[in-house]
Amino acid sequence: MTHTRLTRTQKLAIVVLALVAVASLGAGYLAPSSYSEQYRDAISAAPSGRFLLGTDELGRDRFARLLYGTRISLLLAPAAAFLSTLIAALIGGTAGYLGGRWERAVTAGIDLFLSLPWLFLLLTARALLPLNTSPVTSVMITFLLLGCLGWAMPARIIRAGTRTLVDSDYLVQARAGGISPLRLFWRHLLPNLRPILLAQFWVSIPVFILSEANLGLLGLGVSEPLPSWGAMLRELENYTAVLQNPWMLAPAGLLVAVVCCLQLLLRTEDRIPC
Amino acid sequence: MLLPMLLRQARRILLTALLGGLLGATLVRLGPGFGVDEREIDSRLNAQSLQAIRAEHARDNNIGLFYARYLSGIVHGDLGFSRSLNRPVSELLKERLPLTLGSLAYGVVGGISIGLVLALGSVWWWHAPGSDLVPAVLTGLTLALPAALIALVFLWMGAGGRWAIALVVFPHVYRYAKNLLVAAYHAPHVLAAEAKGLSPARVLFAHVFTPAAPQLAALAGISVSLAFGASIPIEVICDTPGVGQLAWKAALDRDLPLLVNITVLVTLMTLVVNACADMALARWRPAR
Numbered sequence: 001m002t003h004t005r006l007t008r009t010q011k012l013a014i015v016v017l018a019l020v021a022v023a024s025l026g027a028g029y030l031a032p033s034s035y036s037e038q039y040r041d042a043i044s045a046a047p048s049g050r051f052l053l054g055t056d057e058l059g060r061d062r063f064a065r066l067l068y069g070t071r072i073s074l075l076l077a078p079a080a081a082f083l084s085t086l087i088a089a090l091i092g093g094t095a096g097y098l099g100g101r102w103e104r105a106v107t108a109g110i111d112l113f114l115s116l117p118w119l120f121l122l123l124t125a126r127a128l129l130p131l132n133t134s135p136v137t138s139v140m141i142t143f144l145l146l147g148c149l150g151w152a153m154p155a156r157i158i159r160a161g162t163r164t165l166v167d168s169d170y171l172v173q174a175r176a177g178g179i180s181p182l183r184l185f186w187r188h189l190l191p192n193l194r195p196i197l198l199a200q201f202w203v204s205i206p207v208f209i210l211s212e213a214n215l216g217l218l219g220l221g222v223s224e225p226l227p228s229w230g231a232m233l234r235e236l237e238n239y240t241a242v243l244q245n246p247w248m249l250a251p252a253g254l255l256v257a258v259v260c261c262l263q264l265l266l267r268t269e270d271r272i273p274c
Numbered sequence: 275m276l277l278p279m280l281l282r283q284a285r286r287i288l289l290t291a292l293l294g295g296l297l298g299a300t301l302v303r304l305g306p307g308f309g310v311d312e313r314e315i316d317s318r319l320n321a322q323s324l325q326a327i328r329a330e331h332a333r334d335n336n337i338g339l340f341y342a343r344y345l346s347g348i349v350h351g352d353l354g355f356s357r358s359l360n361r362p363v364s365e366l367l368k369e370r371l372p373l374t375l376g377s378l379a380y381g382v383v384g385g386i387s388i389g390l391v392l393a394l395g396s397v398w399w400w401h402a403p404g405s406d407l408v409p410a411v412l413t414g415l416t417l418a419l420p421a422a423l424i425a426l427v428f429l430w431m432g433a434g435g436r437w438a439i440a441l442v443v444f445p446h447v448y449r450y451a452k453n454l455l456v457a458a459y460h461a462p463h464v465l466a467a468e469a470k471g472l473s474p475a476r477v478l479f480a481h482v483f484t485p486a487a488p489q490l491a492a493l494a495g496i497s498v499s500l501a502f503g504a505s506i507p508i509e510v511i512c513d514t515p516g517v518g519q520l521a522w523k524a525a526l527d528r529d530l531p532l533l534v535n536i537t538v539l540v541t542l543m544t545l546v547v548n549a550c551a552d553m554a555l556a557r558w559r560p561a562r
Contacts, residue, residue, distance in 0.1 A: 112290055115545050119421075119503040120521060120537045127525040127533055210420045214507050217422035218522055233423060237511070239430050252423060259418035 013261035020258055024070035031064035036225040046245070053247050056235065060225075066251055069227035073209055074258070076143040081204035083147030085154055085197055092155035093193065096162025097185070107159065113152040119214060121149055126220050135226035142221050146208045154200035161196040165189055206262040213255060229255045279556055283549035290545055292345070294538035353535040358527035363535045366520060374505055374516035381439025381504075382497045388440060389447025390490070397455045398478060409452075413445035422507035435512035442504040443497045451490055458486045488555045495548035502540050 006014070023030060032050070033039075039051075039059040047054045053062035095106035125145050133141065165171060166189070174188055209229070215221035216230015224231065232251040235241070242248050313319070313327055347354065353363035392409040399405035416424070421442050428438040458464070459482050467481045505518035513519070517536055524533040
């Protein structure tokens with residue numbers, strides 16, 4: 001495994017991400033109120049010592065909602081990325097390992113799946129499931145869907161990686177030495193696949209964060225009163241309110257900052273987008 | 275060489291249509307409200323009338339027949355009936371597709387043009403320090419923005435949604451094209467051309483851009499897929515009555531016949547564009 005030195009910008013990105021993660025995990029300490037508490041005496045209030053980012057039209061503390069929303073996005077996007085990488089490893093890894101007809105069939109399936117535009121697929125799958133659910137269920141549905149549907153691109157890369165490993169000299173030698181398939185998989189294949197799996201895991205996180213934001217803005221993501229970046233961006237549809245209260249842009253700014261930091265850390269410029 | 279490729283692409287598209295149709299039919303069957311007729315709750319109907327209404331839906335209970343009828347309907351242009359909008363799906367698509375295709379054409383052509391111009395600029399000023407900074411920051415920022423947010427910004431500025439699609443497409447084009455052109459720039463024949471004293475413009479366009487052009491053509495297929503995906507939030511936010519907005523409405527109303535047919539149609543269109551790009555690539559690329 002090769003280790004690359006981090007540039008100064010990448011180190012800065014790590015610091016920013018760490019600060020955001022710590023702030024979101026410590027939301028209970030940093031934010032004085034709950035994300036759902038409504039202060040009827042301070043509806044659409046401007047930022048103050050009491051409400052750092054003001055309140056929304058229901059009188060809820062925007063700063064608290066931002067921190068809790070960040071926690072949801074930052075915890076569940078990696079969970080969805082883990083799920084999609086796991087599915088991709090199972091499908092792509094098995095296809096690459098078995099080769100032949102299996103590999104051709106799985107590759108055709110992956111290509112077919114990739115030809116489905118991502119948001120259309122997401123919308124269709126989301127519509128198949130109940131829309132009027134509890135907020136917690138809506139969070140689970142949103143991120144499970146992302147995890148279950150986002151496997152195709154990683155699977156293609158993992159399949160290719162597995163195929164290269166299976167054809168490599170040391171694995172041919174191990175097979176010739178009479179090693180059992182299970183041992184071959186655990187001792188030789190999986191450790192060498194780890195960098196590819198990790199890369200796919202990290203690459204999926206910003207994709208899922210942005211997808212959740214798109215779904216949230218379309219009203220098909222996390223249900224109220226639970227906050228998420230997507231749900232908080234819906235406020236921005238009111239242009240006049242944004243002009244009068246520019247701090248409403250804070251969720252958008254944080255989202256862009258986090259995704260930019262993740263991209264800076266990844267720096268996979270030669271990848272063709274899916 | 276072109277005929278086998280054409281046949282292979284046609285087979286792929288046909289297979290997708292068949293699988294998409296079957297998947298669509300399955301989703302429609304599994305979807306909420308399948309086989310339920312709201313007329314059944316009319317208290318004025320007697321037992322015989324209710325039985326007659328149920329008999330109308332009884333044929334749908336046979337899975338094989340249902341699939342066969344669904345696929346035959348697709349072949350004959352009958353894409354089913356939208357329950358939420360109370361109109362045939364084909365009629366709705368006929369109305370909205372031209373608008374979306376128009377926006378997509380603008381968006382894809384605009385996105386590819388902006389991406390290519392920026393990539394060529396980056397390669398042109400390759401040796402200048404910081405030449406890549408502005409495009410890199412621009413693409414990094416746009417890649418970090420959800421399409422819906424880009425649409426909101428365009429809505430605030432009073433600009434059309436079609437340009438928002440261009441903004442979604444261009445960073446992907448720029449990154450891929452730049453990497454490709456930089457790699458082509460480091461080829462030995464480019465060094466030889468520079469050593470012979472050819473002008474920088476001639477080197478860039480004749481010896482860097484032209485050899486990379488077939489691979490750049492492959493971007494068309496990817497861009498169309500990206501643009502279709504972006505059309506949903508953009509049309510919803512900008513209130514454009516296109517296919518993307520229709521898909522969103524269908525999702526909110528859980529109108530699966532409509533949503534599934536739109537998805538299959540969009541997939542087929544993406545596949546056709548990809549096939550065209552692949553064939554253009556094969557024709558363009560010199561025989562080895």
